[in-house]
Amino acid sequence: METTNGALNRKLRMGLVGGGSGAFIGRVHATAAVLDNRAEIVAGALSSNPERAKASAPSYAIPDDRAYGSYQEMIDTEASLPEDQRIDFVSIATPNHTHFEVAKAAIEKGFNVVCDKPMTFDLAQAEELVKLVEGSDVVFALTHNYTGNPLVRQAREMILAGELGEIQAIRSSYIQGWLRTRIEESGQKQSAWRTDPSKSGAAGAFGDIGTHAYNLARYMTGLIPEQVSCHLKVFEEGRQLDDYGHAVIRFENGGLGTVTASQISHGRENDLFIEIDGTKGAIQWRQEEPNAMIFRQNGKPHQIYTRDPNAPHASEMHKAACRIPAGHPEGYLEAFANVYRFAFDAMAKRASGEDFEKRETIYPNVYDGVDGMNFIQQCVASSSEGGAWLPLKHEAARR
């Protein structure tokens, strides 16, 4: 379970953007970042409202003098601090429409970035962000956090090693129920911006969680998408963005994938689920029971792989993503923290002047971000054309 910042031999310093009162994901970033005791939260611009931003600082134990009124102020001021005091990275936990500007400002000052998903407001911003990252030396991680689950990584390694044979079918879905009624009308902060096209972007459910389901399929299989046909629905009357949707994907190798996202399924909490069919075996994993994965092969008993860093059959990345022994459930925060864990490895190397991987990272990065934004754009376009098949491969996306 031990991980350290290696030669750097100090904690990394975090500046958090977002996370003010009523926020969800800001607190998650804060918790995930410190889970391994490799980072400390030293600065924050916790709200777009300067007063609220400062008022929220004590709940993160951020000292008053580094509780900033805006992200610009934080980035500028921190950049002016001595190197041994200023933040190492900026975590962006704001609504989608501000990701790009915060990331851009951080990158331009040389700060590493951990950005929430979907990466930007639209594809154009995402493409621009690829250029910014490539033109810089920063570490850029995107919190498609489900990729941090040890068994997701186990599956990925098994698939990439060919243990499932050729992948032919993927069924990925992400089912929630919390937007079953129009709670956005009641001032509920999480729903308000997610259902507002000026903040969320072109898609609702498909941007918020459909991208996770799509990313998971891509991450686990490496399959290259070719075309998509999508059908988005607004089931809650008066809502402006989709709260349900379904996409069919043709992969380059001839495989067929489906992605379903719902936010209107009564009682469903966070049911991200994936099944992958290969010519030699099949895998099933469910986020709500993340410590087990089922591997099936005709003619053999079904095999339940559990999260188990000591198992002889645990893959390297599975082991490296564990903190505690089998049977001691790890969950959402631990998986989220694994995106940070491996990004920290890169940040520590950068700070120590060592080389680090920028493209083939184990954590999602800017290339996955552009892939996701392309997915959103093409899904929305396909849906508006009645499910027309549109190209889905983006040349900047990881392959």
Place this chain on the structure above:
Amino acid sequence: METTNGALNRKLRMGLVGGGSGAFIGRVHATAAVLDNRAEIVAGALSSNPERAKASAPSYAIPDDRAYGSYQEMIDTEASLPEDQRIDFVSIATPNHTHFEVAKAAIEKGFNVVCDKPMTFDLAQAEELVKLVEGSDVVFALTHNYTGNPLVRQAREMILAGELGEIQAIRSSYIQGWLRTRIEESGQKQSAWRTDPSKSGAAGAFGDIGTHAYNLARYMTGLIPEQVSCHLKVFEEGRQLDDYGHAVIRFENGGLGTVTASQISHGRENDLFIEIDGTKGAIQWRQEEPNAMIFRQNGKPHQIYTRDPNAPHASEMHKAACRIPAGHPEGYLEAFANVYRFAFDAMAKRASGEDFEKRETIYPNVYDGVDGMNFIQQCVASSSEGGAWLPLKHEAARR
């Protein structure tokens, strides 16, 4: 658990077509038919090969003199027997391409019919069969057997009573793995005809099991389909019919449905699964664990309904479909036998000269059969046109 043939006061007499050695579904029909001790198998035409037909009779305890060499011989001879000896109904458990001719012959002699699914070889035959049934007085039941599960009926009654509100989304899938390799090449009887377009019809997986998933969605919700967009795949090279497929359905009320069928998913046995989202509640049911159904509503604990004829919350048709108390698992054969149980009620009434319901039956009937054949035809057509949206509503289908 007690059920009887009522005023008829005798067992019904069954003539079985199909079921010779190597068969699967013939034995299932035979077992299901006698499970409640309301019928006896007195005659059979167990194979299209006359010698094998007769040789198989002892394994069904069919006396030699009523072990026929062909269905024609059985139907003609039985029709000539005295009324108190001849069969009451013909069960058709043959490959798809012969369903129509056997059913037609039986109906023309006035025999009731229990027919396996899909109902016919193609839609034209199905439409013709509707006319034949409507022009006769026979009971016609179609063994979409999963509708016989008590909890499927519970869900149906809850939905029709409005307990889930308006139904907006349905996700139905039927995942198997047994055709992962081309076992049809090895002489395996079940796979040989199912993968042969001259016997199975226009579709493979979608005809064999996709129709079950579609039927279940229709049966449980009563939603009227409007259009379908379908994508069929042949993943096992050289196979002539689809072994994987996916359809998206637009319902008349604006709802969206998906139907997935696979026969190439390693290790998957018979995973028929359905989730139904309504504005007031959502339901989930899985065939492999048929004695439980999950009902979810935001703000309440998830509720597990179990098969329980004594539960205060059990619906009428749930109770009527049970044989034993809760916790004593019922399964596939019991559900199959429930199609027979309720068809027997109608047959007994007919034999006693009483009225019986022909259209709104609790068991699937000829109207559901034509619905299924229309589904197959339109799915195949849509797929061949790249997933074009085609009409899915058939005027003869139940609504």
Place this chain on the structure above:
Amino acid sequence: METTNGALNRKLRMGLVGGGSGAFIGRVHATAAVLDNRAEIVAGALSSNPERAKASAPSYAIPDDRAYGSYQEMIDTEASLPEDQRIDFVSIATPNHTHFEVAKAAIEKGFNVVCDKPMTFDLAQAEELVKLVEGSDVVFALTHNYTGNPLVRQAREMILAGELGEIQAIRSSYIQGWLRTRIEESGQKQSAWRTDPSKSGAAGAFGDIGTHAYNLARYMTGLIPEQVSCHLKVFEEGRQLDDYGHAVIRFENGGLGTVTASQISHGRENDLFIEIDGTKGAIQWRQEEPNAMIFRQNGKPHQIYTRDPNAPHASEMHKAACRIPAGHPEGYLEAFANVYRFAFDAMAKRASGEDFEKRETIYPNVYDGVDGMNFIQQCVASSSEGGAWLPLKHEAARR
């Protein structure tokens, strides 16, 4: 799935004792006996009340002239019928206190017996019954029906073949909730006799279901018991027999077992569960999900064995106990019918003059019955002595 009566080439004829209106297990015997179409119910003494006995006959399709007013009348009359008409076996589905007298009468006339559990009212009767069976030529089967589950047999064969190594610990429990209140006061027939010491015997829950849990442990492992320490409780005030109990068992090989039975656990249906720890592996099986068994070994993924007659790893008795392919759930009735299936094999052999196994039967027999009655007696005695260790090995029990 095919099974027949072989050279006998006719159905076996059943005479049912018990099963009148309000009964549970009589209908189960009737259904299980005909499930494979190898037997027909031709006679019955369905109630201890002669009028009710005859009135119940139509619901079993038993002709009036063989609907008897008492078991004595049935056995005597049937014995006087020509050999090609009279019953082959008597199924005893009455309250415990009458099992012995019915079985004795049947055996003395040479009829095979299928007897419900617990075998008799007390141990003395059980020991006497062993002598009666041994002094006769009849087939005697005891419906510890859970032994009929294919995966129970798979586990048994794996254990007897040494695949789990030495068995050291067994945890077996049978948890129900239906006697949580004193429904016996309301005239509910099932509970009335089970809670009445003059009909049920010395134990309540421990006699009714504790014996099943004990039998399952013995059946699956073959371990020989040495001593028992037991604690029985009456949690519903005023009830005369235990509705909860717990026994600790020392096995001869040094192993430790526990048996728990409850009838007062809210909402529990029929949760028979067993875990078996061996030096090389461990097994877990739950009756309410009978089509799966989990086999665990340190250092390997957990393996789910499913009921699958076509699996390469399915044992012989697993295969022989299946009717339908994997994924098509079999349940309580099918398992119950497997006790009949293999008893029928023996009965058919006997009727054909062939040899048949009497001691090492795959179905529970009179030796298992005496084992169970000894278990009840010693548990009741131990409990009344505050959990004193008492001998548990009975010399007539199977080993």
Place this chain on the structure above:
Amino acid sequence: METTNGALNRKLRMGLVGGGSGAFIGRVHATAAVLDNRAEIVAGALSSNPERAKASAPSYAIPDDRAYGSYQEMIDTEASLPEDQRIDFVSIATPNHTHFEVAKAAIEKGFNVVCDKPMTFDLAQAEELVKLVEGSDVVFALTHNYTGNPLVRQAREMILAGELGEIQAIRSSYIQGWLRTRIEESGQKQSAWRTDPSKSGAAGAFGDIGTHAYNLARYMTGLIPEQVSCHLKVFEEGRQLDDYGHAVIRFENGGLGTVTASQISHGRENDLFIEIDGTKGAIQWRQEEPNAMIFRQNGKPHQIYTRDPNAPHASEMHKAACRIPAGHPEGYLEAFANVYRFAFDAMAKRASGEDFEKRETIYPNVYDGVDGMNFIQQCVASSSEGGAWLPLKHEAARR
């Protein structure tokens, strides 16, 4: 999710004892303590070997000058530091035999203590520790971490509020497999001290995990134990302490409990499981799937309570123990951190000069520790007397 140290307005400072390389629980304490960003690890005595103690400091980001060679040195030195620098609490994560001496030293210097379980080496030490705590002003928390699970607390509150009626039966078990072979012979650190009576105490499995199962039953129900009858086994030849055991408990109210612990069950990971039967309802919870609890009542669908801070039916302590919304799994570390979270509340109050609860704490405390040590002592004694009933109520234990 937000929690803070309130008026104290700074992080609490932690001194960790134990946790050097090869340790498990030290890292868990370290992670749990910082999870809510309310504490920082500022000092450590990470091993009983001074060199290893200091070498381990960087992996906890402990500065060299506060990496101590022994717990005595840490406690003495820290006590001499200015109040605004020195540690607030000592976390004890060492083998059992040293808990008492570390705790004693800490308490005597006025440091709060978070101690791992079982609390001490033997009962006498535990009783002495009660006096030490009562004679001081320190916060003392015992990491029976499973009590930190939100749904354990939900169940506790429901039970204490009478929603299950009178509690009559409890079945609690903790099943592991990691000591199936004598890995202690191979130098595996975790197993070496746990199987060594000079370090572990009088019991092996029963001390290590049996106490957890016992504590959970006591914590959730508040039932007062009266007597225990216990059977301990050493299944791995040559081992000195029990690796399997079973206890039967009579509660004062007439209820019956069972506690089973195993470390030799192949493939079992950390299966702590509890079922509780009350006259009005029953509850089931399993540690390996901690985000769900099943509540059953006769005549109603089974209810699955999920961890859900926003549920109308979530109890106060359930909500207060959550960090993230439903469907985002929390696990072992989060539950562990909840012991810290609520102990931090008390420590912050103490540091701010406010009153704080010492006896009826939501987290396990010294009174629960003495209860556990008494349980171990009486179980070992009962087992050595063949399962004799011994008193189990300790007057210092919580009631």
